[in-house]
Amino acid sequence: MKKIILFFILPVALFAQEKTSTVTPKQTGKYDTNKFSQMYDLLATPNMFRTASGAPGPAYYQQQADYKIDIELDDKKAKLSGSETITYYNNSPDNLEYLWIQLDQNQAAKDSESPLSESERMDQTFPAANFANKFLKKDSERGFNIEYVKDAKGNAMSYTINQTMMRINLATPMKPNSTISFSIKWWYNINNYQQEGGRSGYELFEKEGNRLYVIAQFYPRMAVYNDVEGWQNMQFWGSGEFALPFGDFDVNITVPADHVMEATGELMNRSEVFTPAQVKRYELAQKSFDKPVVIVTQAEAEAAEKGFSDKKKTWRFSAKNVRDFGIATSRKFIYDAMAVKLDSKVVMAASVYPKEANPLWGETSTITVAHTLKSYSSHTFDYPYPKAVSVSAEDQGMEYPMICWNFGRPDANGVTSDQIKNGMMGVVIHEVGHNFFPMIVNSDERQWTWMDEGLNSFMEFMAEQELGTNFPSRRGPAKNIVPYMSGDQKFLEPIMSNSESIIQFGNNAYGKPATGLNILRETIMGRELFDYAFKVYANRWKFKHPTPEDFFRTMEDASAVDLDWFFRGWFYSTDFVDIGINDVKQYYVTETPTAALKNAKVRKGRFGLDPGPFVYLVEENNSELKSNQKKALKIEDVQLLSDYVSTLSAEEKGTLKSPKYFYEVEFNKPGGMIMPILVEITYEDGTVDNYKYPAQIWRKSNDSAKKVYATEKAIKKIQIDPKLETADIDVTNNTWPKSEQKSKFD
Incomplete structure (x- = not known):
């Protein structure tokens, strides 16, 4: 009978539920959306090449490419001709069926697809030179002209050119641990970079007809082959810079005999290209640690620029373990240098510049180079190369091993504004600093601009601040990135975006990563932990090829600070920081419970024991709280507290607060980006306390967090992030009581 009864009741009950809908439908499950989730979904799987700690693995390898190059500059035609022999080492475990060579000059060739890939609009105002360059000039006669590619025996090799990349087709695949040598002969017309653009070229001084050359990407260069991408043969579209293997260079450069030159590497024939007096001055510079010594004087440069020598001179440079080569040459160059003492060695800082750059450059450039080498070395490793050279090239800012071009000159009357001087010093620090990132810590610029520009902008910020002059740094301070991060999301993309896909290049690839690293150092990790981990990264990957994962993992591995939440938000999203004060409630102590507290379920003590009589904290606006109860707490006025204190020893009483x-205080987070909560409390008497709550306070609620304050003094003001350390995009919700924001007009 029971079974029969149950059988009939069950359908009736189900029917009733369906008809009256009294049961809430079961909610569906959800994916993990916690912003503190570890980044296993974003990072490459560790392996024998790159370990989970962020260090190179036991199977890590990298290729090598050595160059012997002979080039000649035709100053009258602005033409560069050259031949090179490349010896390539296959240190990979793979058979290579072909080799890829970079032909970056082809980015400006007449059949280049780079201009075709850019959207255009009709500007209505043009300087005459720009209008002529855009609409009147014939198709570009630029780009590499390859005369031959030959093997070591002089036989022609098969090759295919695809825009800015050339594939050399090997008759027999290169086996692991083998080498191959081949030669390329080429020439190209050098561009006027001020009119045509480009990272190198010449600057024309029309009055006298002289040119100042800064020459780079001037030779066919080996592409990188590694465990991450195989061949890095992405086309050079213009924004994403370069990925290059290390190697040794021997370069002979023939120029007019009245030119002065600097280049990557050590000059091997100084006595042949400098006068005896200039050689002696250089020897003095090698012992001068406090100020530069002028080696080629302004008078000598002015005399040279008046004539155009028909004679030639060959400069011979040798560079070991570098990834690239750059050259600066002109008859207009003044040259100065000084010695720089690092912890383990002495290196040379030098500058070359025309008279138009003085007095600013003579007073500032080489000293700034020296400061940069000291600052960067202290945060990473001692600068390993023998020299660093700063070249005055107006409208330029570009870097190569041991040499870089930098803008910033006085006006026609020799007057330099603070803006020009600071801009020039900033770019010198930045471009010299690129020797460390990416010339030595050799990241892939073609893929990840932030890994060199962002890290280097952060290092630049530290070097600028270490000048001790309150230098007006553009990138690094958190408040400076707020306009970008609070902008229209249509024009924002994560830092972890390919170089060619970035809309606001400077903010995304330079400013935001530099700011993020500064926040890590100053606010999240602290200088000691950050500096140690950053130095570990730099030393692990100097003269190697790191990836973003290697950086992220090393920073955690060397510090024991969980940073996945930060890298996920700051680098992989366009989330912004906005933390506010949602509510502040004041409570008063009483022994009289409100009705709600009387009926509240009491939390039992340990082991379920009854905790005994209660003291109550009642919110100020509760209507049951009597006016005479709204007063500052005195222990003796609350019998239960007074009785408790009376049971303590004198020693225990001495440890009590009052x-x-x-x-x-309830904090909310309208912004998606996690960040520590920095709180400044100002009391009625004007004294201040500061509190820092780690980012983990948001682990269990992405929207709000609460903290309780028991104070001896009444609170007058509460402010979040008073020093603007977190890039909070909206400070109007950062203060309690809410303060009236002045308009820009006010």
């Missing part, structure tokens, strides 16, 4: 005021 809070008189009680507050509950």
Whole structure:
């Protein structure tokens, strides 16, 4: 009978549920959306090449490419001709069926697809030179002209050119641990970079007809082959810079005999290209640690620029373990240098510049180079190369091993504004600093601009601040990135975007990563932990090829700080920081419970024991709280507290605090980006306390967090992030009581 009864009741019950809908439908499950989730979904799987700690693995390898290059500059035609022999080492475990060579000059060739890939609009105002360059000039006669590619025996090799990349087709695949040598002969017309653009070329001084050359990407260069991408043969579209293997260079450069030159590497024939007096001055510079010594004087440069020598001179440079080569040459160059003492060695800082750059450059450039080498070395490793050279090239800012071009000159009357001087010093620090990132810590610029520009902008910020002059740094301070991060999301993309896909290049690839690293150092990790981990990264990957994962993992591995939440938000998203004060409640202590507290379920003590009589904290606006109860706490006025204190020993009483005021503060987070909560509390008497709550306070609620304050003094003001350390995009919700924001007009 029971079974029969149950059988009939069950369908009736189900029917009733369906008809009356009294049961809430079961909610569907959800994916993990916690912003503190580890980044296993974003990072490459560790392996024998790159370990989970962020260090190179036991199977890590990298290729090598050595160059012997002979080039000649035709100054009258602005033409560069050259031949090179490349010896390539296959240190990979793979058979290579072909080799890829970079032909970056082809980015400006007449059949280049780079201009075709850019959207255009009709500007209505043009300088005459720009209008002529855009609409009147014939198709570009630029780009590499390859005369031959030959093997070591002089036989022609098969090759295919695809825009800015050339594939050399090997008759027999290169086996692991083998080498191959081949030669390429080429020439190209050098561009006027001020009119045609480009990272190198010449600057024309029309009055006298002289040119100042800064020459780079001037030779066919080996592409990188590695465990991450195989061949890095992405086309050079213009924004994403370069990925290059290390190697040794021997370069002979023939120029007019009246030119002065600097280049990557050590000059091997100084006595042949400098006068005896200039050689002696250089020897003095090698012992001068406090100020530069002028080696080629302004008078000598002015004399040279008046004539155009028909004679030639060959400069011979040798560079070991570098990834690239750059050259600066002109008859207009003044040249100065000084010695720089690092912890383990002495290196040379030098500058070359025309008279138009003085007095600014003579007074500032080489000293700034020296400061940069000291600052960067202290945060990473001692600068390993023998020299660093700064070249005055107006409208330029570009870097190569041991040499870089930098803008910034006085006006026609020799007057330099603070803006020009600071801009020039900033770019010198930045471009010299690129020797460390990416010339030595050799990241892939073609793929990840931030890994060199962002890290280097952060290092630049530290070097600028270490000048001790309150230098007006553009990138690094958190408040400076707020306009970008609060902008229209249509024009924002994560830092972890390919170089060619970035809309606001400077903010995304330079400013935001530099700011993020500064926040890590100053606010999240602290200088000691950050500096140690950053130095570990630099030393692990100097003269190697790191990836973003290697950086992220090393920073955690060397510090024991969980940073996945930060890298996920700051680098992989366009989330912004906005933390506010949602509510502040004041409470008063009483022994009289409100009706709600009387009926509240009491939390039992340990082991379920009854905790005994209660003291109550009642919110200020509760209507049941009597006016005479709204007063600062005195222990003796609350019998239960007074009785408790009376049971303590004198020693225990001495450890007690005396809070008189009680507050509950609720913080909210309208922004998606996680960040520590920095709180400044100002009391009625004007004194201040600061609190820092780690980012983990948001682990269990992405929207709000609460903290309780028991204070001896009444609180007058609460402010979040008073020093603007977190890039909070909206400070109008950062203060309690809410303060009226002045308009820009006010």
